Structures are given as C-alpha cells and as structure tokens.
Amino acid sequence: MATDKREVVLFGPTKPTIVKGIEAACTLYKAADAGDRDAFIAQHGNVRAIACAQGQMSASLLERFPKLEIVSSFGVGYDNVDVKYAVAHNIIVTNTPEVLTEEVADTAIGLLLCTVRELSQAERYVRAGKWLEKGYPLSKATLRNRTVGIVGMGAIGQAIARRLEAFGVPIVYHTRQKRPELAYRYYPKLVDMARDVDTLMVIVPGGAATANLINAEVLDALGPNGIVINMARGSVVDEPALIKALKDKRILSAGLDVYVKEPEVPKELLEMETVVLFPHLGSASVHTRDKMDQLVVDNILAWATGKPPLTPVPETPWQNWK
Secondary structure, three states: OOOOOEEEEOOOOOHHHHHHHHHEEEEEEHHHHOOHHHHHHOOOOOOOOOEEEEOOOOHHHHHOOOOOOOOEEOOOOOOOOHHHHHHHHOOOOOOOOOHHHHHHHHHHHHHHHHHHOOOOHHHHHHHHHHOOOOOOOOOOOOOOOOOEEOOOOOOHHHHHHHHHHHOOOOOEEOOOOOOOOOOOOEEOHHHHHHHHOOOEOOOOOOOOOOOOOOOOHHHHHHHHOEEEOOOOOOOOOOHHHHHHHHHOOOOEEEEEEOOOOOOOOOOHOOOOOEEEEEEOOOOOOOHHHHHHHHHHHHHHHHHHHHOOOOEEEEOHHHHHOO
16 A cells, blocks of 8 residues: 655664654664564665664765665664765764763763773672771862863763862863853863873764874873773774773873673783773663654654654755755
8 A cells, every 4th residue: 555654764773752753753673673684785775864862974885875865874873874975875863962961971970980080990899798897998188189181072071060169179181173152261272181180071973084083192191090891882982092001100090981892801800899880771761762862863853754853963065855
C-alpha cells in the first residue's frame, strides 16, 4: 500500500523514545534488527534520513546512501560523523546540545571534587573495613588554594565556571578565540595557562583539531601539584603522556570520564590509586538522555515536515537544503 511517510534508517540501539517518536510520523528501519548489515544497507540505500543513536557515520557508510539529506546524531559531540563528507554532499548534520549542558557540568564538578578530595578512594577505604583500623589520611589537595583553567568555554565550560564561582575558586580559560562577553582572564596559549594554574578542566570537542591537545608540554607546565579533569573526549589528552606524568609524579592526579579506546581503560590507570575513573557518564541520567533522544527525534520530524533543523552543527549546509 502506498504511503506518504518519509523513510528513516536508525543506526545504534533501538531506544524507545527515538523509535516511538520517529515511527509516529515516519517509516523506520532499524539496523540493529538486521541480521546482515550490508544487505540491510543495500535494501534501504535510497532513504534520505539517518538517525544515529550510536556508532560511526563514516564517509564510506554515508556514500551508500546517495539520496541522504540529514543525519540526526545523538550527543553534543559529533566527531563520529564525517562532517566533511556531509558538507561536500549537502547533507545536514544535527546533534543534541544544550539539553545535556547542566548534567555534564554537574558531573564535571563531581569528578573534580572526587579527584581533589580523594572521595572515591575514601569510599573504598570504608568499604574495605580499613576505617576500623585507622582514620583515612588527610587529602593532599584542596580546592581552597587552587586556580582552575578551563580548556574550552562553550555552553558546558561556562556552566562549569558558574558552579566554580559558587565555590569561590578563581577561574581562567583558554579557547581558540577570546570570548569578550566573559569576565574571566583569557589565555591565547594553552601552555601559558597551564603554567599559571594547578587544575585543568578539559571540555572541548573531539576530532583532529584537538587531538592530544593536553600533551607532555602542557602537563609539565601544570607541574607536580597539577590535576587534570577530562570531560571532553579521550583523544584530547595524550594518554601515554598522561600516564607517564602520573607515574613520574610530574602531576599530582587526574580525574577522567573519557578514554581513547572506550570502554577499554589502560591497565596503568586502573592500577593508580591517585586517579579517579568514571565510565563516560557525563550526561548519563535517565532525565537527560531522554531529552537527548527526543532531540534526535525532533530534528528528524522537522526534516520530515520541511522545516529547518533545530540544532544543526556549525558546519552543516542547512541553508541550502531543499
């Protein structure tokens, strides 16, 4: 029977909010249900919309959909999508920003506190029954005499800064370009900021432009009292350089929510008591993930009704979309 419904392919898990939302207005084909992925793509290669709940949207995959008009991607980061290919082929790419800003900022502050005050270590100490033997040793660090340098001052970076202000912690920042509307001190060079602070909170996009941004030079500039908090992408921190700096005590500690080869975490990090490790849970609450799922749907529904995308990524050529 003929239908006017737009057709959409979903890659990644079949989340109820995404599935129900898209199926209400479109015909949805779920890659997760396909036994043969290649056969599935060949069968549905003429669809004009992809919802990406998880996974890589490489050029080699996207080119198998020659009529593609939109990729609605889950997450504020979109380094999983080959945006260069999308731009060259007039494909809209959307992400799910803003709805996760406050959740990620909350998590970042939690990770900072856990790392500085050794809260995770202290909790393990109690569970191991060691408190019965003697009190937990005084934490080596405190927020009270620290200056935090935020690497990346987008919406999440600014939300983190607002929280730090409430703690009475001095804040400075580094971005590619100065944000004139912000009162915090700006550092054009990351290494100069690292030299002047003792805590780096990293919240920049992944991708080639930020790969190994936090390298050995930056870690050395941070110094032996330094702490690195990474809420960005694992690729942003030079993982071997970080491990070596921690082993050599060239920095004090690190709090990590992201890693280069997730969910694999280097054995060296797992064995370090001075490091706090989270399982990439920046936005991982039911409340926030539901909102992110809904934004994936809403971008698809906007496309299906001929409306502009709600949250196009900066590179996307949506103005030329017909």
